Amino acid sequence: MKILKLSALSLFIIASTGMLTSVAAAEAALVDFDCQIKFAGRHQIEVTAVAKAEGLGGSEALTHTLIRYDGQRIKDLRVKGQDGRPVEFQLGLEHRVLRLKSPVSSSRPPGNPDLTYTIEYKIETMSDEPLRIPLPVPDLRARPGKRAVHISVSLPEGEVATVDSFPSFTGQGPARVYIDLANVPSFIRLQSRRSVSWIDQFIAVSNLNDAIIVALIIFGTLVWEFKYKAQAR
Amino acid sequence: MAGVSVTFLLVLVVYFFVILCIGVFGFRHTSTEEDFLTAGRTIGPWVGGAVLAATQISAGTFVGTVGRHYATGVSWVWVWPGLWCGWLISAIFVAPKLREFGAVTIPDFLAFRFNSQLVRALSALLIIFGYMILLVAQYQACGEIFQAIFGIEPIYSMLLLMLSTLVYTILGGVRSSSYIDFLQTLIMISGLLMAIPILTYHTGGIEIVGEYLHSLDSRLTGWWYNWKQILGFSLAFGLTMAAAPYEMVRFYSMRDKATVRNAIGVCFLFQAIIGGAVMTIGLIMRMLFPNLSSADQASSIMALGLLPPITGSLFLVAMISAIMSTVNSILIVTASGLSHDIYGKLINPQASEQLKLFLNRASVFILGAMPVWFALQRYTDVQAIVVIEARFIASFFFVPIVMGLNSRVGTSAGAVSSMLGGFLGCLLWSIWGGYYYPNIDAVEVGIAVSALLYFLVSRFTAPVPEQVLRLCSANRISECRRKRS
Numbered sequence: 001m002k003i004l005k006l007s008a009l010s011l012f013i014i015a016s017t018g019m020l021t022s023v024a025a026a027e028a029a030l031v032d033f034d035c036q037i038k039f040a041g042r043h044q045i046e047v048t049a050v051a052k053a054e055g056l057g058g059s060e061a062l063t064h065t066l067i068r069y070d071g072q073r074i075k076d077l078r079v080k081g082q083d084g085r086p087v088e089f090q091l092g093l094e095h096r097v098l099r100l101k102s103p104v105s106s107s108r109p110p111g112n113p114d115l116t117y118t119i120e121y122k123i124e125t126m127s128d129e130p131l132r133i134p135l136p137v138p139d140l141r142a143r144p145g146k147r148a149v150h151i152s153v154s155l156p157e158g159e160v161a162t163v164d165s166f167p168s169f170t171g172q173g174p175a176r177v178y179i180d181l182a183n184v185p186s187f188i189r190l191q192s193r194r195s196v197s198w199i200d201q202f203i204a205v206s207n208l209n210d211a212i213i214v215a216l217i218i219f220g221t222l223v224w225e226f227k228y229k230a231q232a233r
Numbered sequence: 234m235a236g237v238s239v240t241f242l243l244v245l246v247v248y249f250f251v252i253l254c255i256g257v258f259g260f261r262h263t264s265t266e267e268d269f270l271t272a273g274r275t276i277g278p279w280v281g282g283a284v285l286a287a288t289q290i291s292a293g294t295f296v297g298t299v300g301r302h303y304a305t306g307v308s309w310v311w312v313w314p315g316l317w318c319g320w321l322i323s324a325i326f327v328a329p330k331l332r333e334f335g336a337v338t339i340p341d342f343l344a345f346r347f348n349s350q351l352v353r354a355l356s357a358l359l360i361i362f363g364y365m366i367l368l369v370a371q372y373q374a375c376g377e378i379f380q381a382i383f384g385i386e387p388i389y390s391m392l393l394l395m396l397s398t399l400v401y402t403i404l405g406g407v408r409s410s411s412y413i414d415f416l417q418t419l420i421m422i423s424g425l426l427m428a429i430p431i432l433t434y435h436t437g438g439i440e441i442v443g444e445y446l447h448s449l450d451s452r453l454t455g456w457w458y459n460w461k462q463i464l465g466f467s468l469a470f471g472l473t474m475a476a477a478p479y480e481m482v483r484f485y486s487m488r489d490k491a492t493v494r495n496a497i498g499v500c501f502l503f504q505a506i507i508g509g510a511v512m513t514i515g516l517i518m519r520m521l522f523p524n525l526s527s528a529d530q531a532s533s534i535m536a537l538g539l540l541p542p543i544t545g546s547l548f549l550v551a552m553i554s555a556i557m558s559t560v561n562s563i564l565i566v567t568a569s570g571l572s573h574d575i576y577g578k579l580i581n582p583q584a585s586e587q588l589k590l591f592l593n594r595a596s597v598f599i600l601g602a603m604p605v606w607f608a609l610q611r612y613t614d615v616q617a618i619v620v621i622e623a624r625f626i627a628s629f630f631f632v633p634i635v636m637g638l639n640s641r642v643g644t645s646a647g648a649v650s651s652m653l654g655g656f657l658g659c660l661l662w663s664i665w666g667g668y669y670y671p672n673i674d675a676v677e678v679g680i681a682v683s684a685l686l687y688f689l690v691s692r693f694t695a696p697v698p699e700q701v702l703r704l705c706s707a708n709r710i711s712e713c714r715r716k717r718s
Binding site for chain 2: 065067095097132140142145146183210212213216221
């Protein structure tokens with residue numbers, strides 16, 4: 001029996017270590033992503049994203065994707081390298097995705113493992129609400145467990161954000177909302193109003209969802225309890 | 234974040250309080266080993282169906298499958314029909330017969346059917362081996378969830394999972410875990426159903442999600458995997474499900490044969506809802522966050538950042554409870570392999586009920602702690618580990634269990650060589666064969682070797698005594714036990 005036990009343990013160790021493929025070693029990563037969004041009027045938004053990456057190769061072209069929503073136009077797109085000078089880029093357009101490819105890492109001084117670059121653009125939108133603002137998503141992953149993505153939105157004058165925005169902004173200042181995330185979202189969905197009454201807050205989609213789910217669980221538990229008692233009788 | 238965390242902690246505390254109450258209830262109603270392992274055979278079809286769904290819907294589903302859909306798109310959904318075929322095979326050829334048979338564990342059945350204690354020992358060891366791999370996936374998933382929520386090191390969350398699951402497994406065995414599973418399934422389905430409208434509301438519609446994903450990478454809405462790969466995955470999951478010891482042990486706890494069949498039907502319903510929901514969530518999350526640091530964190534990030542506080546917290550609790558449910562089922566099966574099949578039947582058949590119950594609980598503790606180290610290594614993604622486990626279980630159990638229940642062909646030597654051959658075939662093909670012939674899946678090789686050896690060796694070795702076969706075909710294990718004693 002001891003032999004059987006030992007064989008099982010050995011087989012377990014050999015098979016588990018041999019079978020499971022090892023994950024790739026260190027790779028290029030997004031260290032910091034700071035995105036400022038400003039309203040320059042009701043239908044014009046300015047986006048400035050400053051990103052810091054590490055582990056990139058010297059001449060690698062870095063790709064960013066931007067989601068395209070109907071009724072929006074992205075214009076005045078610019079990419080600035082480490083030294084603050086404009087860097088050339090290529091744009092590829094598919095139905096809902098705009099691909100921005102730029103050899104931005106070549107702007108980095110020799111010997112520096114980190115790269116900081118900036119992407120700026122303006123969005124013209126025809127629609128009023130809800131407003132979805134595309135963000136440049138780099139083809140780089142953030143390190144797990146860190147909140148390296150910071151998004152800040154300066155709202156149109158006199159407006160406040162409702163609770164149904166995406167992502168759910170955790171911070172709110174005067175005419176400004178912000179959030180720290182672990183990954184870059186493809187857009188933010190902003191719903192803002194001149195004023196938000198308590199009724200607006202109460203009937204927000206998120207609150208209604210919470211109410212429905214609690215009701216569902218209570219209903220399910222009662223049905224179960226009723227059935228259990230009926231069986232017991 | 235702070236608001237969500239406080240709500241999450243509150244929901245978590247309430248949930249674990251309920252679990253503890255159910256555990257104590259189970260403990261007070263568990264006095265024998267049979268009570269611990271089969272809940273006195275009292276579970277009905279609705280609770281039974283929810284239990285089957287909750288046992289199968291594990292971290293592999295909530296974390297791994299959502300992650301797989303996130304990374305590879307729609308095509309992974311074709312694995313589900315394969316899985317359901319496995320359930321059908323189980324409903325027709327395996328589950329009702331096994332329930333009627335009345336055994337306590339799978340090695341119990343195999344040992345009686347093939348009239349061999351070697352078959353018992355080997356099957357118990359293979360169960361432990363296979364499910365240790367699945368436990369690694371559960372622990373790793375738990376680490377991913379907690380890292381996404383709190384940013385804490387995976388070791389702490391794994392230890393928390395280990396301790397909390399051990400408490401309710403050790404306390405109540407199958408009785409308490411069955412009722413906890415019912416509650417978990419309810420939460421899971423409510424959480425999933427609530428998540429989809431909210432996500433769709435943010436994106437602007439399912440149509441836009443499809444268009445965006447197609448523009449991002451056309452394989453996401455088409456075929457990421459080719460049909461041979463899908464067939465391999467489907468076979469691995471389907472055949473495992475048809476002969477999965479940790480699902481089968483749930484059949485033993487149901488009232489009768491009819492209840493087993495009805496419970497499988499109920500389980501189908503739950504799975505269809507959950508399967509469709511996890512795919513939709515994976516796809517929408519890819520649109521919302523196209524480049525996550527780990528695909529396995531998609532569901533946790535959704536719960537934390539997108540869902541309303543209570544819904545999000547319940548969803549996270551449902552994920553954690555899905556992991557706990559699977560860990561609990563696996564621990565019951567593997568611990569019974571050690572204490573019931575190896576110690577109770579082979580080493581000390583005269584052991585008292587109290588001693589066997591104590592050993593069951595001690596085995597749960599030991600086996601629950603072992604896989605933590607492997608999970609910390611993060612060898613690959615959660616779903617990939619689940620696939621590896623499925624391949625092994627199908628390779629060494631499908632043939633002897635299905636044939637043993639449905640045919641008079643098969644000897645003790647045939648069963649032993651079938652299990653060993655299936656195991657080695659799958660192992661060697663995974664290590665070497667797959668490298669040269671990537672289109673042939675390890676499970677196909679494992680099953681083929683297992684079936685070939687089963688028939689070939691059975692043809693040339695001493696058959697099982699006619700008397701045992703007659704009793705087995707009449708599905709009367711109790712009579713068989715009496716005659717033997």
